[in-house]
Each structure stands twice: as structure tokens, then as C-alpha cells.
Amino acid sequence: MEVPEAGVVFWILSVVIIVSGMLVVSLKNIFHCALALVVCLFAVAGIYLLLEAEFLAAAQVLIYVGAVAILIIFAVMLTSDLAGGKITQTNENATIAFVACVMFAAGAMFLIKKTRVWDISPSGLSFDNVSAIGKYLMTEFMLPFEVVSVLLLAALIGAVVLARKERS
Amino acid sequence: MFPYLALAAILFSVGLFGVLTRRNVIGILMSLELMFNSANINFVAFNRFVATDGLIGQMFAIFIVVVAAAEAVVGLAIVLLIYRNWRGIGTDNIHVMKW
Numbered sequence: 488m489e490v491p492e493a494g495v496v497f498w499i500l501s502v503v504i505i506v507s508g509m510l511v512v513s514l515k516n517i518f519h520c521a522l523a524l525v526v527c528l529f530a531v532a533g534i535y536l537l538l539e540a541e542f543l544a545a546a547q548v549l550i551y552v553g554a555v556a557i558l559i560i561f562a563v564m565l566t567s568d569l570a571g572g573k574i575t576q577t578n579e580n581a582t583i584a585f586v587a588c589v590m591f592a593a594g595a596m597f598l599i600k601k602t603r604v605w606d607i608s609p610s611g612l613s614f615d616n617v618s619a620i621g622k623y624l625m626t627e628f629m630l631p632f633e634v635v636s637v638l639l640l641a642a643l644i645g646a647v648v649l650a651r652k653e654r655s
Numbered sequence: 656m657f658p659y660l661a662l663a664a665i666l667f668s669v670g671l672f673g674v675l676t677r678r679n680v681i682g683i684l685m686s687l688e689l690m691f692n693s694a695n696i697n698f699v700a701f702n703r704f705v706a707t708d709g710l711i712g713q714m715f716a717i718f719i720v721v722v723a724a725a726e727a728v729v730g731l732a733i734v735l736l737i738y739r740n741w742r743g744i745g746t747d748n749i750h751v752m753k754w
């Protein structure tokens with residue numbers, strides 16, 4: 488049932504993802520965390536490429552690495568003094584949270600390993616990624632597409648209203 | 656398919672750990688992004704290996720990316736507002752709504 492799937496590229500990418508993800512949640516300096524997040528998001532884009540989702544990989548690089556990560560870095564620079572990386576960044580629940588997360592990961596992997604009902608199709612995706620997505624956006628996903636554009640507009644206006652200086 | 660799902664599970668629990676333990680609101684937001692990404696990996700992996708007769712999983716992942724971007728924008732605006740009012744964004748400082 489296993490498709491030949493996980494080559495050496497996958498293992499390199501997943502090691503990069505997991506290590507940089509752990510750096511994101513564990514580094515003391517929040518600015519370094521943001522840089523590690525950029526590395527992690529890039530590697531996730533590589534995983535999308537392996538899974539034949541070329542458009543999603545490009546969108547990941549454009550939106551996440553280009554916009555969201557930069558936005559986070561801006562917010563970090565606006566809100567915290569970067570020299571003060573000495574303060575502890577984790578709260579007193581760290582140990583029990585670590586145990587809970589390890590147990591969650593182990594349980595999820597146990598469930599994934601036990602579940603054998605998926606019939607994995609031997610062939611890959613057989614169409615042109617970008618044009619198929621464009622067709623979906625204009626036909627089947629028309630309504631979500633419009634709704635999500637309204638959502639983006641609302642987020643834009645909301646962010647401006649929230650972050651604007653109060654007139655006093 | 657198992658390696659992809661395992662990778663997503665590990666990434667999700669790493670993000671969960673960050674959300675549970677960070678003192679900094681921006682750190683919590685970054686951990687949330689990690690969790691979004693693990694969900695996206697799951698969607699795309701299922702699309703690639705199980706539901707290959709369409710691109711529904713990838714469409715879902717695209718919409719998740721868009722919604723995550725909107726969430727990050729509003730969240731960071733709120734963070735700036737909190738910083739302006741409390742001169743700090745530690746979650747220990749923000750306790751006016753606690754009781």
C-alpha cells in the first residue's frame with residue numbers, strides 16, 4: 488500500500504522543519520524565533536513541492552514568508568526591546584506542557600499507524616496544478632473565494648482601526 | 656503517506672507546546688502559524704495520496720493560508736494596542752479580564 492514517497496529530500500526537509508519549529512518555540516530572543524519561523528515556513532513550501540502542490544508552494548513563499556513573517560518581525564521590532572533577550576520566555580507550565588505535547592504526538596502517531604483504511608492511489612495527481620486551481624476558484628469555490636476576499640477587507644480595515652493612534 | 660502525517664503531527668505538537676508555554680503574545684502567534692502549517696501539510700498529503708481525483712485539499716489549504724494571514728494581521732494589531740496600553744506584551748501583564 489505504500490507508495491514510494493519519502494526520499495532523502497523529504498527527510499532533510501522534515502528535519503529542518505522540526506528543528507526550526509523547536510527553535511521557534513524555545514529560543515529566548517523573540518527576534519531569533521521569527522527568523523527560525525521563516526526557515527520553517529520555507530521548508531514547508533518544499534514539502535508542498537514534494538506533494539505536487541506547486542501553486543500552494545509559491546503561495547506559501549509569497550504569503551507566509553513574504554508577508555506574515557515580515558509582519559511578525561515588524562511587530563517584534565515595534566513592541567520589544569531586542570537587547571532584553573535575557574528574560575525567560577516560557578512560563579511555569581513548561582514541564583507539564585512538554586509532557587502533554589509529547590503524549591499528544593505519540594497518541595496521534597499511534598492512531599495514524601493503526602489506521603489502515605485509506606486506499607492510497609498509486610498514481611499521482613494528473614492535472615496541471617495552477618490551471619486546475621484557477622478553474623476551481625471560478626466555479627466550485629466561487630462563493631468561498633468572494634467571502635474570503637470580504638474577510639481580507641475586514642481584516643485590513645480592522646487592523647487599521649485597531650492600530651491607529653487615538654486622538655486625545 | 657505515514658511520514659507526512661507523522662511530520663504534521665510532530666509539527667502540531669511543537670506548535671501546541673509553544674502556545675501553552677510562551678510568555679510573549681507574538682510568540683504565541685508564531686506557534687499558531689506552526690499549527691496552521693501542520694494542518695496544511697495534512698490536507699495536501701491527503702490530497703496527494705488518497706483523494707487524487709481533484710484538488711479539494713489544496714483549495715482548502717489555500718483558504719487556510721488566507722484566513723491565517725488575516726488572523727495574523729488582526730492579532731498583531733491587537734498586540735500593538737496591548738503594548739501601547741500596558742507597555743509590555745507579556746501574558747503575565749495582561750490580566751484585567753481575568754476575574
